[in-house]
Each structure stands twice: as structure tokens, then as C-alpha cells.
Amino acid sequence: MKTVLFNTHDIVLIITIYQCVLFAFFLLSFRKGNKHNNVLLALFLLSYAAIPLDTLINYGEAFRGYILNVSPNMFKVFGYAYWLEAVLLLFYVRSLIYKEFIFKKHDFLLFVPLIIYITYDINDWYLLDSATKITTLSNFHPADEPLQSRFIGLFRECFRLFCGVLCLIELQGYQKKIKDCFADIETVSLTWLKILVIGFLFIRTDAILVSLAMFSSFEFDLIINYEVLGLISNYTVLLLISVLIFFSLRHSSVFKGIEQPREQTSLKVDKHPIDLDIVNKILGVMKTQKPYLNHLLTLENLANQLELPPRYLSQIINRHFKQNFFEFINSYRIDESKQLLQMSENSRVTMLKIMELAGFNSKATFNTFFKKTVGLTPTQFRKEYHKTQQEAAA
The missing domain is CATH 1.20.1070 (Rhopdopsin 7-helix transmembrane proteins)
Structure with a gap:
């Protein structure tokens, strides 16, 4: 042919x-x-x-x-x-x-x-x-x-x-x-x-x-x-x-799937005042149970722990705490990492270990969010804190 x-x-x-x-x-x-x-x-x-x-x-x-x-x-x-x-x-x-x-x-x-x-x-x-x-x-x-x-x-x-x-x-x-x-x-x-x-x-x-x-x-x-x-x-x-x-x-x-927008978005929730009892319940769980230490924590996981609808929990975090879920959870992780860095027994513990103990799963997120929140890198924060402690003791 x-x-x-x-x-x-x-x-x-x-x-x-x-x-x-x-x-x-x-x-x-x-x-x-x-x-x-x-x-x-x-x-x-x-x-x-x-x-x-x-x-x-x-x-x-x-x-x-x-x-x-x-x-x-x-x-x-x-x-x-x-x-x-x-x-x-x-x-x-x-x-x-x-x-x-x-x-x-x-x-x-x-x-x-x-x-x-x-x-x-x-x-x-x-x-x-x-x-x-x-x-x-x-x-x-x-x-x-x-x-x-x-x-x-x-x-x-x-x-x-x-x-x-x-x-x-x-x-x-x-x-x-x-x-x-x-x-x-x-x-x-x-x-x-x-x-x-x-x-x-x-x-x-x-x-x-x-x-x-x-x-x-x-x-x-x-x-x-x-x-x-x-x-x-x-x-x-x-x-x-x-x-x-x-x-x-x-x-x-x-890809981590998010909830698909509904035909009619729920706008009524925004008109209702926030229930402060639920806010206190959230704060109590975050303080006592420390769910943020779970590396794989999601809005749905936390909502299940609190026995709240995920959409309602998201509304409360956005409106009352003026943060999204990412910022809300990682701000607790930053506070946890600061406490860990201030402990004298952790003075030689690596930053990767501190990151994991605080609940972070990403070094980039840990460093970026820490610097944005505290104004110093984790290494600088530990060094400055222990230097201040030594000067106070002297």
C-alpha cells in the first residue's frame, strides 16, 4: 500500500x-x-x-x-x-x-x-x-x-x-x-x-x-x-x-475536598448573635484536650469533637475569632511551640522536633507562621528568650 x-x-x-x-x-x-x-x-x-x-x-x-x-x-x-x-x-x-x-x-x-x-x-x-x-x-x-x-x-x-x-x-x-x-x-x-x-x-x-x-x-x-x-x-x-x-x-x-456550595447559601447564620456558651465550649476543648496537636486535624474532625455542624463551627471561628480555621488552629500551635522553646530541657531539641510536638506537619508553615505571629524565627525566639533569662539571673 x-x-x-x-x-x-x-x-x-x-x-x-x-x-x-x-x-x-x-x-x-x-x-x-x-x-x-x-x-x-x-x-x-x-x-x-x-x-x-x-x-x-x-x-x-x-x-x-x-x-x-x-x-x-x-x-x-x-x-x-x-x-x-x-x-x-x-x-x-x-x-x-x-x-x-x-x-x-x-x-x-x-x-x-x-x-x-x-x-x-x-x-x-x-x-x-x-x-x-x-x-x-x-x-x-x-x-x-x-x-x-x-x-x-x-x-x-x-x-x-x-x-x-x-x-x-x-x-x-x-x-x-x-x-x-x-x-x-x-x-x-x-x-x-x-x-x-x-x-x-x-x-x-x-x-x-x-x-x-x-x-x-x-x-x-x-x-x-x-x-x-x-x-x-x-x-x-x-x-x-x-x-x-x-x-x-x-x-x-x-486534593483535600471542600464542601460544595449549595443552591442557596446559608446567610441566616450571620444574622443570629453568636452563642457565647458555644464559644466557651470551643475555648475549653482547645485548652484541655489540645486537638491542635493532631497533625491531621480538619474542621470536620474538630466539629465532631465539639458535636457541632462543621459549617456552624466555621461561622463562629470566622465571625467571633476573626480568623479562618487555618489561622485559628495554627495560632494555638504557635503558642504551644513558644512554650516548648522556653523550656530549658528543650534547649538542644531540634526545631523539627519542636514543630512536630506543637502539631505542625510542615516546616514551611511552622517557620512562616511563627515569624508572622511572633516577629522572630523559632531559632531567634529561643535564643533571645534564653539570653534574657540568663541576664535576669545574673
Whole structure:
């Protein structure tokens, strides 16, 4: 067989398809980890695999002619993935950051553009006879594309960008809220996921530029090389998918889920005066039982000890103590570490040991929070304290 179906650029698309499909099936058969996360990531990858396949079918030189002989409908069917992949990536991000992620009613609105587009295609394409479809595709050139199709394509890319922005907003919200639920956040790394989301934002922005370049070239005779912009996107996708596969396996398990916002956020709690008996109960437990010495303490753990709803406990900490949970617990750990550093029998104990005895699980958090609270590093504090004691004794 001497027919060449793919050029070098097409091979990049094929590798992307192969990576996406292979990893998706691996995730679906993988029994460890969060099954919900794995399914959503697999669906995202399968939908993304359809995009380079759609590009190959519609723009691959020889491959296009081969598919035309198979079925003209294949020129349309894989294009629906554009409307799906951005939505599925958003759901995957949410499934990582929320402890018990569930779909809300308004989430299904994100599928409305896909439904409208399928309806449009049924009337504009699928009802045509096969001979008309083949004739249209055989003589097709991007310059001949109807104006309404260009507008639909531009809207599609803007919709994908919008979903990417929602991903970024979710991550920013997670970064703020996590301090209300956990006292140790050093193990939670958002960097890799932010890089991926920003990377896909770049691809979608590039896709918008491709659409605008086609408008400019074919509607206003201002020639812009949209093909180069498209190739940049294809090569970037290959890199991003590789990064996604590597980091999703390595880091997705470190996410500490927070409670998903409800349909109606509880604002009534803020209007009620704080029960001082509960405040005293919290202070009593913190003083006598010292739950902050537990390295893995969470808002939910403490709420269970106090027999309070986690949301209500968070409200009290925020409103009465004017702190988030992270600051509230670590301030007790700082006081504990100061007492340990002031003991003469601990004068030669390492800072790592002091850190552990005080309940800290991260050296970075210990040093940073201590310096912020006390104004000195732990080492400086111990040295200054014992120096003052020696001078007083003399």
C-alpha cells in the first residue's frame, strides 16, 4: 500500500488521539483512586480525542478523501466534541476540589449549546441526501464556508474559553476556602492544575484567533495565516495532554475536598448573635484536650469533637475569632511551640522536633507562621528568650 494518508502535522494529531484514548481506557479500568474523578477525566480525554480526529477528517489532505468514501456524516459527528470537552474539564476540576461533587440543575445549562448545534445540524446537514453531501464536501474550501457557520464557530470557541475561565475561578475559590477547612495545606499543590487550565485557555484563545483570522482572510480580504495558528494549537495540545496524564496520576490524590456550595447559601447564620456558651465550649476543648496537636486535624474532625455542624463551627471561628480555621488552629500551635522553646530541657531539641510536638506537619508553615505571629524565627525566639533569662539571673 503506497497511498500516503498522513503528513508530519497529521502524525501529531494521531499521537494526541492515541494518548487520549489509551489513557481514558486505563482510567476506566483503574480500580484505585476516586472513581468519580477517573470517569470524568476519561470522558474529557475521549471528547478531546475526537477534536484532532475531526481536524484530520476535515483538513487532512489525503485522509479527507478516504473518509469521504466511507461516510460524509463523519465530517460532522466528531465536531460535537468541541462543545463537550470544555464542560467536562470544568466538571473534572470540580470533582477534584469538592469532597462530594454532585451535579446541580444549572450545570446542565452548559449542554444547551451542544443541543442547539445538533438541532441546527439535523436541519442543515443530516436531512440532505448523500449525493448532495458528497458534492458539497468534494468542492469544499474554507473560503466557501457560509457566514453563519463562521459565527457559530466563533461562538463555539468563545464558549470553550468561558468554560476555561470558570475552571480558573473554581481553583481560585478553592484556594481561598481551603483555609476554612484544613490546618495543613502544604501538601495541596494547585500549580500543576493551574498550569493545565491556563494551557487550555491558551489553546482556546488561539482557536478564537484562528476563527478571527478566517473572518479577516475570507470576509475582509485581510490575509492572516490561520493555518500556522492552528498548527501551534495542535502541537500545544500534544504537550498539554502529556502533562495532564503525568500529573493527574501523580497529584490528583493530594486534593483535600471542600464542601460544595449549595443552591442557596446559608446567610441566616450571620444574622443570629453568636452563642457565647458555644464559644466557651470551643475555648475549653482547645485548652484541655489540645486537638491542635493532631497533625491531621480538619474542621470536620474538630466539629465532631465539639458535636457541632462543621459549617456552624466555621461561622463562629470566622465571625467571633476573626480568623479562618487555618489561622485559628495554627495560632494555638504557635503558642504551644513558644512554650516548648522556653523550656530549658528543650534547649538542644531540634526545631523539627519542636514543630512536630506543637502539631505542625510542615516546616514551611511552622517557620512562616511563627515569624508572622511572633516577629522572630523559632531559632531567634529561643535564643533571645534564653539570653534574657540568663541576664535576669545574673
